[in-house]
Amino acid sequence: MPETTTGALIYQILELLPFLKELPEFLHIPMLMFVTGLIPVTVISLVGLVGVYMERKVSAFMQIRLGPMEYGPWGTLQTLADGIKLMGKEDIIPREADKPLFILAPIAAFVGVFLLFIAIPFDRDIIVVDLNVGIFYLAAVASIEVVGIIMAGWASNNKWSLLGAMREAAQVVAYEIPVGICLVTVVIVSGSFSMVDIVEEQKGLFLNWFIFRNPVMWVVFIAFIIASLAELKRAPFDLPEAESELVSGFHTEYSGMRFSIFFIAEYGAMFVASALIAILFLGGYYTGIPFLDNIDGILGILIRVGALFGKAFAFLFLQMWIRWTLPRIRLDQMFYLCYKVLVPFGFVAMIITAFWQMVLPGDGFMSLGWAPGLGK
Amino acid sequence: MSFYEGLLFYLLAATAVLPGVMILFSRDIVHAAFWLLASLAGVAGLYLYLGADFLGFTQVMIYIGGIMILIIFGLMVTHKQKISLSQLAQKRLLVPAVITGGIILTALLYVINKTTWKPTASEEMEPTSADIGYLLMSDYLLPFEIASIVLLVGLVGGVYIARRKEREA
Amino acid sequence: MHVQFANIVVFCVVGALFVILNVSVVSRILRPTVRDPEKYETYECGEPAIGSAWIRFDMRFYTIALVFVIFAVEVAFMYPWALVFKQLSAVGPFVFIEMVVFLLILAVGFIYAWAKGDLEWVRSIASQRGGPEGRSGSNPGNQTDSSERKNAA
Numbered sequence: 001m002p003e004t005t006t007g008a009l010i011y012q013i014l015e016l017l018p019f020l021k022e023l024p025e026f027l028h029i030p031m032l033m034f035v036t037g038l039i040p041v042t043v044i045s046l047v048g049l050v051g052v053y054m055e056r057k058v059s060a061f062m063q064i065r066l067g068p069m070e071y072g073p074w075g076t077l078q079t080l081a082d083g084i085k086l087m088g089k090e091d092i093i094p095r096e097a098d099k100p101l102f103i104l105a106p107i108a109a110f111v112g113v114f115l116l117f118i119a120i121p122f123d124r125d126i127i128v129v130d131l132n133v134g135i136f137y138l139a140a141v142a143s144i145e146v147v148g149i150i151m152a153g154w155a156s157n158n159k160w161s162l163l164g165a166m167r168e169a170a171q172v173v174a175y176e177i178p179v180g181i182c183l184v185t186v187v188i189v190s191g192s193f194s195m196v197d198i199v200e201e202q203k204g205l206f207l208n209w210f211i212f213r214n215p216v217m218w219v220v221f222i223a224f225i226i227a228s229l230a231e232l233k234r235a236p237f238d239l240p241e242a243e244s245e246l247v248s249g250f251h252t253e254y255s256g257m258r259f260s261i262f263f264i265a266e267y268g269a270m271f272v273a274s275a276l277i278a279i280l281f282l283g284g285y286y287t288g289i290p291f292l293d294n295i296d297g298i299l300g301i302l303i304r305v306g307a308l309f310g311k312a313f314a315f316l317f318l319q320m321w322i323r324w325t326l327p328r329i330r331l332d333q334m335f336y337l338c339y340k341v342l343v344p345f346g347f348v349a350m351i352i353t354a355f356w357q358m359v360l361p362g363d364g365f366m367s368l369g370w371a372p373g374l375g376k
Numbered sequence: 377m378s379f380y381e382g383l384l385f386y387l388l389a390a391t392a393v394l395p396g397v398m399i400l401f402s403r404d405i406v407h408a409a410f411w412l413l414a415s416l417a418g419v420a421g422l423y424l425y426l427g428a429d430f431l432g433f434t435q436v437m438i439y440i441g442g443i444m445i446l447i448i449f450g451l452m453v454t455h456k457q458k459i460s461l462s463q464l465a466q467k468r469l470l471v472p473a474v475i476t477g478g479i480i481l482t483a484l485l486y487v488i489n490k491t492t493w494k495p496t497a498s499e500e501m502e503p504t505s506a507d508i509g510y511l512l513m514s515d516y517l518l519p520f521e522i523a524s525i526v527l528l529v530g531l532v533g534g535v536y537i538a539r540r541k542e543r544e545a
Numbered sequence: 546m547h548v549q550f551a552n553i554v555v556f557c558v559v560g561a562l563f564v565i566l567n568v569s570v571v572s573r574i575l576r577p578t579v580r581d582p583e584k585y586e587t588y589e590c591g592e593p594a595i596g597s598a599w600i601r602f603d604m605r606f607y608t609i610a611l612v613f614v615i616f617a618v619e620v621a622f623m624y625p626w627a628l629v630f631k632q633l634s635a636v637g638p639f640v641f642i643e644m645v646v647f648l649l650i651l652a653v654g655f656i657y658a659w660a661k662g663d664l665e666w667v668r669s670i671a672s673q674r675g676g677p678e679g680r681s682g683s684n685p686g687n688q689t690d691s692s693e694r695k696n697a698a
Contacts, residue, residue: 033552037559088575091568095585096594101410107564114560115553128556129549132503133429136624140433143441147413150448154406158587159600166452170606173445173613180620184627191631193505193624252588257572261564332666335609339664343616343655347648358634358641384551424550432550434621442614449610452602509625513633513640520643523622524650527615531654534611535663538604 036128040117044268051267051316052079058320089256094156097253101155106254106261109148113265115141116272121195123285123304134195138276139176139183142231145269146172149250152262156253164249167331168233168240174338175230181346182224185353186280189213199284206288211281214356216349221281223342223349225318228273230334232266235323239331270319271312278311388425392418405451413444430505608663619651 053068053076060067068075093102119134121127131137146169153165189210190198202209211221230237241249251262278284285304286293292303329337395414402408416439423432512520587594626644633640658664 033555034559036552037556040556041559041563084575087567087572088577089572090576090578090584091572092584094587095582096587098404101407106568107561110564111557111560114563115556118552118556129552131429131549133433133505136430136433136437136505139620140437140441143437147440147444150445151410154448156587157597158594159589162452162600166449166602166606169445169449170609173442174609176441177613177616177620180617180623184620184623187624187627188630191628193628247588247590256576257568261567335664335666339612340659347652351645351648354630354634354641354644357630358638361631361635380551384554387554421550421554424553429550430625438614438617438621442610442617446607446610446614449602449607452599453604453607454601505625505628509627509629510633512622512625513629513643517643520622521647521650524619524647527619528650528654531612531615531651532657534615535608535658535661538608538611539661539663 040114040128044114044117044264044271047271048264048267049079049083051270052082052263054313054316055320058317059324062321062324083260086260087257091256091258092253094158094253096157098155098157101151102253103258105148105152105155106258106265107148108151109145110261110265110268112141112144112146112148113268113272115144116269119195120272120275121199121279121284122308123301124196124200126301126305127196130194130196133193135183135187135193135198135280137193138195139180142179143172143176145265148265152254153250156250158253160247160252161250164240164246164252167246168250171233171237171240171334172231174335175227175342178223178227178338178342178346179231181343181350182220182227183280185217185220185346185350186210188350188354188357189217195279199279199286202283203286203293204290206283209281209283209288214353214360216352216356217281219345219349220353221277223346224280225277225315226337227342228277229319229322230338232270232273232319234270234319236326236329237334238328239334270316274312274315274319275308277315278308282311284308284311385422385425388418388421390418391415392422406448409444409447409451412447413440416440416444427502428504430508605666612658612664615654622647 056078057067057075068078071077071081093099116138118128119131119137121130149172150165150169153161153163153168156162186198187193190201192198192201198210206212211217233240240246246252251259254262282288285308287303287307294300295303392415395411395418398411399408399415402411416435420432420435420440423435589595623644626640626647630640630644
């Protein structure tokens with residue numbers, strides 16, 4: 001097998017599951033890939049379960065309620081019960097709907113999000129494939145989900161669905177510009193597309209994190225958070241699903257399991273976006289404390305994976321916090337924010353970053369002088 | 377290994393070609409648009425298969441994420457109700473259609489004939505993005521800057537036409 | 546063979562299988578099917594649906610997609626530049642200047658669209674009603690009472 005071209009995770013799985021080696025030669029790689037595919041399936045489902053529970057609890061506490069309390073201690077099994085309930089719901093495809101596209105739409109939306117998990121590094125070696133075009137891959141694949149949404153909106157043959165899908169497509173497409181600018185800025189600093197390289201660049205003291213790389217990086221950081229909120233259709237950018245005007249947007253006609261697939265995809269995308277914020281700006285799986293990062297073995301892996309999940313869930317919490325703090329913005333304000341605030345600021349920040357990188361190539365600007373190259 | 381290489385190639389080639397055929401036979405214009413999407417995805421897959429990683433994902437980003445949305449939005453803003461393709465196909469357009477198709481076919485055949493085909497994909501996968509960057513900054517500097525002018529013309533022209541249409545609407 | 550990218554194909558299959566398994570196998574076993582013509586009606590707030598869902602959308606959606614495609618191509622050009630920036634900027638400011646020129650050329654288009662009001666959302670109703678003279682994009686006074694026109698789409 002070509003050692004150089006495959007993700008390291010595949011080989012670790014080969015060590016863990018020796019019976020795979022017993023299989024005939026030609027089944028090796030497809031089986032391995034299939035098994036690796038099951039890990040993100042588990043992650044995306046678990047993130048969905050935990051995310052929904054967290055959403056409900058955080059919402060409840062912010063409104064001085066208790067939230068779900070019935071199933072399990074503190075209602076921890078509530079989302080599982082909801083999931084089983086959704087599975088038992090009747091499958092309804094409206095008579096007027098375009099049946100093949102109606103069925104295909106959840107698949108397209110889910111696969112679009114699922115593919116993002118290929119390039120998310122949970123640790124130096126725990127990444128499905130460390131693509132050498134990693135960040136560009138993410139930028140490209142992130143635009144597939146919207147195809148599923150347009151498909152759903154059109155196939156439903158419902159006015160609310162189509163209206164929601166069109167708004168959503170316009171919003172997602174518009175905010176892909178600032179996201180792209182932010183990603184390019186990160187590439188300027190990292191000098192690599194590979195997600196693992198991007199994190200490794202930030203190794204060492206937390207002052208090495210990209211957010212501290214130059215005096216304008218925090219602008220890019222905030223622009224990325226805002227744009228990712230809009231890409232995710234989270235409040236205050238939830239116009240495409242505005243329940244008070246559009247029923248529930250593109251998935252108005254979806255129910256039961258098909259609806260929950262959209263739901264899982266949405267929470268998966270939320271997690272990916274949160275993890276990306278951590279990876280691109282806040283050191284990814286590194287804690288930022290050198291002696292913790294240098295631990296080897298299982299403990300080290302647990303610390304690093306834990307650090308990434310911790311950061312990602314902190315940003316999930318931020319999304320929920322924002323949801324219950326800010327009112328929904330208007331359509332014109334949404335486009336104003338994109339074209340007239342994020343895009344110009346993003347471009348200016350990018351140019352300043354490039355200039356800074358050219359004049360002062362080195363580690364973080366805060367560590368200039370007193371801690372050069374720490375951990376490198 | 378080569379069994380999978382072949383399998384993958386034919387799978388991707390089928391993904392690129394069959395939806396192209398389906399575009400011709402679909403009665404619904406939106407279905408045709410989604411078939412086009414599948415075809416473009418197959419082409420992106422072929423690029424990746426040939427080791428052109430940057431190009432492949434550019435195809436995904438710009439064609440699937442951009443042009444497709446543009447086409448669908450174009451359909452949504454121009455027609456009041458569902459239209460079928462048979463409605464659009466008119467007899468008087470037959471001659472221009474055949475002529476245009478003939479010109480494109482001739483051009484394609486000429487290009488296919490001119491290209492020196494390499495029989496296999498490169499054995500060793502090499503990242504192309506950095507090379508593209510170096511080339512853009514050295515040999516292809518002028519095309520790079522001209523590209524920005526082309527984009528400028530595209531932006532101004534497109535926005536102008538859209539604005540005029542808007543006034544007419 | 547490019548195992549890296551073959552993985553993407555396998556992931557597409559695994560993702561699709563996950564959905565199909567959940568919707569068409571597991572859920573099919575668990576769910577009841579009680580047919581009732583009312584259930585298969587299109588939802589329109591409880592009323593019988595009127596007309597086709599295919600409404601004609603506003604031209605502004607098209608403008609947004611168009612601006613996006615232009616910018617997407619532009620950003621796609623910037624990725625390889627950003628990738629080699631670290632190495633080439635050590636040689637000289639040449640690579641920086643190149644990108645500034647590239648962006649300045651595009652900034653002309655961006656400023657044109659901005660000044661002409663094509664990046665505004667609240668504009669077309671005024672321009673549709675009042676003809677070419679009634680364009681509100683370049684007139685800040687018309688933007689203030691946008692709330693009543695916000696749902697033009």
